[in-house]
Amino acid sequence: METRFDSTADAVASGLRDLIVSGELVSGERLVERDLAERFEVSRIPLREAIQRLAREGLVEIFRNRGAVVRMLSEQDVEELYGLRALLEGDAIFHSVKRIDDETLARAELVHRLLGEAAATQKQGELNREFHELLYGACGNARQLAAIRELRAQVERYERLQNTLLAGTPSFQHEHEAILEACLARNARSARALTVAHIDSARRIVLAVVERMAAQA
Incomplete structure (x- = not known):
């Protein structure tokens, strides 16, 4: 059975995906965890899991010092x-x-x-x-x-x-x-x-x- 954490992370990942696909979050834009957590009204734990999922999909790139940014395709x-x-x-x-x-x-x-x-x-x-x-x-x-x-x-x-x-x-x-x-x-x-x-x-x-x-x- 899906846990509440997984359900929340799924919902946030879906919301972030929509923002990227629609162009509201543009290529190269940094994903500010504090702002996004407030926007989706979630804690940073499911938010980070959602970002990891988008990274696996190729929509987001994670850098050690910069954090996560919307990936620009080559x-x-x-x-x-x-x-x-x-x-x-x-x-x-x-x-x-x-x-x-x-x-x-x-x-x-x-x-x-x-x-x-x-x-x-x-x-x-x-x-x-x-x-x-x-x-x-x-x-x-x-x-x-x-x-x-x-x-x-x-x-x-x-x-x-x-x-x-x-x-x-x-x-x-x-x-x-x-x-x-x-x-x-x-x-x-x-x-x-x-x-x-x-x-x-x-x-x-x-x-x-x-x-x-x-x-x-």
């Missing part, structure tokens, strides 16, 4: 993360297409339409995540889905910095539509190839964001 980090995403997400959709039910596909179609209509960047991010999770969910591998979510969390803040990445970019909506059509046709090979190409498009845009941020640092 160009190599981006290449590695998106390489893994392409492998895991391509495989997930390949297996999911064979099992996904009509109700889930209908939900994915609705989310795709809502994404095209969304104006707020945060809402776009939520819908984009839901769209992919719906299409991967039937793959039958819970650990693989968890790994995909963790990898996505590490790069999502950079995707949100690039306002043209989601619904504002017609090519991304076209890519989503093509992936959805492949799923509706139960064409697993096409769905995998289109998903890998879609992730590579995101990789190129995020790489440009990271390069620009590094030049400004």
